[in-house]
Each structure stands twice: as C-alpha cells, then as structure tokens.
Amino acid sequence: MMKKQALILFTISLICSSILKAQDFHYSQFYAAPLFLNPALTGSTELTRVGANYRKQWPGLGHDFNSYSAYFDHYSYDLRSGFGIAINSFRESNFNISTTDFSMFYAYNLRLSESMNFRMGTQLGLVRRNAALDNIIFGDQIDLFSRSINQNTIDNLPDFDPYTYLDISFGGLLTGNSFWLGVSTHHINRPSLSFYPSQDFGYLPMKWSVHGGYTLPLGSNGYWGSTYDNQVSLLVNYKNQAPFKQLDLGTQAIYKGVISGVSYRGIPGVRNMPNQDSIIFLLGLALDSGVKIGYSYDFMISNIGIQTRGAHEISIRHQFLMGNAKSRNQRSRILKCFDYMM
Numbered sequence: 036m037m038k039k040q041a042l043i044l045f046t047i048s049l050i051c052s053s054i055l056k057a058q059d060f061h062y063s064q065f066y067a068a069p070l071f072l073n074p075a076l077t078g079s080t081e082l083t084r085v086g087a088n089y090r091k092q093w094p095g096l097g098h099d100f101n102s103y104s105a106y107f108d109h110y111s112y113d114l115r116s117g118f119g120i121a122i123n124s125f126r127e128s129n130f131n132i133s134t135t136d137f138s139m140f141y142a143y144n145l146r147l148s149e150s151m152n153f154r155m156g157t158q159l160g161l162v163r164r165n166a167a168l169d170n171i172i173f174g175d176q177i178d179l180f181s182r183s184i185n186q187n188t189i190d191n192l193p194d195f196d197p198y199t200y201l202d203i204s205f206g207g208l209l210t211g212n213s214f215w216l217g218v219s220t221h222h223i224n225r226p227s228l229s230f231y232p233s234q235d236f237g238y239l240p241m242k243w244s245v246h247g248g249y250t251l252p253l254g255s256n257g258y259w260g261s262t263y264d265n266q267v268s269l270l271v272n273y274k275n276q277a278p279f280k281q282l283d284l285g286t287q288a289i290y291k292g293v294i295s296g297v298s299y300r301g302i303p304g305v306r307n308m309p310n311q312d313s314i315i316f317l318l319g320l321a322l323d324s325g326v327k328i329g330y331s332y333d334f335m336i337s338n339i340g341i342q343t344r345g346a347h348e349i350s351i352r353h354q355f356l357m358g359n360a361k362s363r364n365q366r367s368r369i370l371k372c373f374d375y376m377m
Contacts, residue, residue: 059221059242060102060125062088063298063315063331065272065283066376067350070106070121070140072246072272073219075156075208077142078110078117080373082325086352092333095344098128108140109357117142117156136162136202150212158204158221164228165197200226202239215373216247240277247271248376253290265290268376270298287317287376294319294329302337312337313345326353 062068068088069076090102108119119140126133142156206219221242229237253265265288272283285298296317302310314336319329333346 059276060090060100061274061281062090062102062104062350063283063300063313063333063346063348064088064317064329064350065246066248066270066287067327067329067352068104068106070108070119070138070158071104071123072244073156073206073208073217074140074158074204075142075154075206075217075219077108077119077140077154077156078144079142079154079208079210079215080354081110081112082354083107083109083357084352084354086350088348088350090346090348092346093343094347101126101128110144115144115146117144117154132166134162134164136160138202142206142208152210154208154210156206156208158202158206160202160204161199162202162226163197163199202226210373213251214247214249217245219244219246242274242276244272244274246273270376281312283315285315285317289321292321292323294321294327296331300333319350324353325355326351 062071065072067086069079069084069086071088085107086105088102088104090100092100092102103124104121106119106121108117110117117140119142121138121140122136123138124133124135138158138160140156140158142154145153145155147153201224202222203224204219204221205223206217208215208217210216221244222239223241225238225241227237228239248268248270251267251269253267268287270283270285270287272281274281280303282301282303283298284301285296287294287296294317296315298315298317300312300315302312312335313333315331315333317329317331319327321327327350329350331348333348335343335345
C-alpha cells in the first residue's frame with residue numbers, strides 16, 4: 036500500500052506540475068522529429084521529407100503518457116526556402132489531459148559559402164487543449180493513517196470547456212558538410228493554459244534549446260544520394276523551460292544500412308536530486324529507397340526506478356527528391372549530415 040500511495044502522490048505531483056508549469060513532451064530521438072525540434076530544420080535536407088514519431092512513456096505506471104507526431108516538409112531551390120506542416124499530439128491516459136496542435140513552418144536558407152548555410156525558421160501553430168479530471172485525487176482525500184482514499188473532498192473543480200490558443204516559435208540553424216548547430220525558442224507569445232479564462236495565471240513558459248551534431252565518415256560504397264555509407268554521428272541537445280532543464284548526449288552509427296546508437300539523458304541543475312535520468316538504446320534501418328526506421332528504449336537510471344518500464348519510441352521517415360534529379364545537380368547538394376540522421 037505504501038508503494039501504491041507513493042505512486043499516487045507521484046502521479047498527482049506530476050499532473051499538477053504539468054497543469055501549472057506545462058513542460059513540453061519530448062522525444063529521445065529528437066533528431067528524428069526535426070520540425071518539432073527546430074523550425075529552422077524545415078527543408079534542411081533540401082529534399083522532400085515525410086515522417087512520423089510515436090512515444091509511449093512509463094507504461095509501468097498503468098496510466099502512461101503517449102506522444103504522436105506527423106510532419107511533411109519540402110525545399111524550394113528557386114525560393115531558397117523550406118515549407119512544412121506538422122501535427123503533434125500528447126495524451127495522459129488517466130486524466131485524459133490532451134494537447135493537439137497543427138503547425139505551419141517556413142525557413143529561409145542563406146547560403147554563406149559552397150558548403151555552409153544559415154537557416155532562419157518560424158512556426159505558427161494552433162493548439163487545442165482538453166482534460167477530463169473526474170478521477171483527480173486531492174490532498175484531503177488521502178488518509179495516511181488508514182492508508183486509504185476517501186471519496187469526499189472539500190475541493191471542487193468547476194466545469195470547463197476545451198479551448199484553442201495560438202503558439203509561435205522561431206529557430207536558427209548553421210550547417211556544413213559534416214556538422215549542424217541550431218538554436219530554437221518556442222512559445223514566445225506565452226499562451227495561457229488556464230481552463231478558466233477569468234483567471235489570469237497558468238501561462239506556458241518559453242522553451243529554448245541548443246542542439247547540434249557532427250558526422251565522421253568511415254567509408255564509402257556509393258549509396259544513393261551520399262558519398263559515404265558508413266558513418267558515426269555525435270549528437271547533443273540541451274533545453275530549458277522555466278525550472279526544467281534537460282541534456283541529451285548521444286552517438287549514432289550506420290554500417291551497411293543498419294543504424295545503432297546509445298544516448299544519455301541528464302537533468303542538470305536540480306538541487307538535492309540525482310541528475311541522471313536515462314540511458315537510451317537505438318536500433319534502426321536505412322533503406323536504399325530513402326526510408327529510415329528507428330526504435331529506441333529508455334532505460335531509466337533515476338530514482339523513479341525500473342518499475343516505470345522506461346519508454347518506447349518509434350520513428351519513421353522517408354526523404355526523396357521531387358522533380359528532375361539532373362536539374363541544377365540537386366543530388367550533389369544533399370546535406371550528408373542530415374541524410375544519415377534518423
């Protein structure tokens with residue numbers, strides 16, 4: 036019972052922090068959700084790209100957290116611009132707290148040299164938020180002495196309706212033949228998250244992120260659209276949103292179409308708490324057709340423990356050249372570092 040009670044208290048605190056602080060959901064394969072990571076990544080492959088992501092977090096709790104994303108982007112050589120759309124959805128299964136957004140993306144490519152580019156991107160989204168808090172447990176319902184939960188409470192939740200808000204984000208991206216470095220800022224308009232319009236609190240805090248990668252070639256066998264087949268990539272992503280901080284460090288290797296990787300997630304800056312969170316293992320395939328599929332598992336090393344059963348994540352992406360492949364030598368201009376990212 037004490038374990039169950041601790042789990043209830045943990046879930047309550049987690050949901051309350053989600054309502055009040057509203058930390059964004061995340062993907063361990065952050066590089067495989069490019070438009071979600073940074074609007075400036077729109078059109079960054081200089082190809083047409085379509086992809087989807089799914090994350091199931093903490094299934095061991097009984098009521099888990101599910102995230103879905105689908106995106107499409109295309110690069111126009113004539114306009115030196117990338118255009119994209121994306122749909123993201125997050126749902127917590129116990130209280131049915133859900134957030135769904137539809138976003139449009141635009142990024143302009145400023146060519147600095149033959150091998151270096153700087154992209155500036157923006158995102159404009161409409162977000163729909165809903166919840167069903169019938170199962171919420173208040174503090175006065177928990178009886179620590181009898182280790183039970185009372186049915187009655189002095190706290191009452193007024194009725195509320197789903198609502199929609201505008202969300203605006205920006206990003207920048209510097210790329211070369213073997214590296215990329217990006218900065219993004221999300222929710223710059225700080226939309227209100229309160230279910231009660233008359234109450235002036237509960238704003239979504241801004242989130243900023245610094246991320247990048249470096250690719251080391253290991254050999255060449257002449258795959259479509261790339262000089263190198265076998266590569267190792269080093270990846271990093273640091274993000275901050277109000278009191279929440281997260282650092283992802285990872286490495287990814289591709290050998291004859293097989294992708295593997297291992298990453299570490301830490302939570303720096305949290306006082307009186309261990310800052311380690313998870314070790315992430317990745318396995319995937321890169322097909323000659325331009326399709327890439329990846330599966331990753333988060334093995335938790337934090338105090339939350341193995342009983343959460345970590346997190347499962349799947350990503351799939353297809354990138355292809357739309358139009359005449361011989362036109363303006365487009366094949367030779369594909370960014371190799373993005374060709375091999377999941």
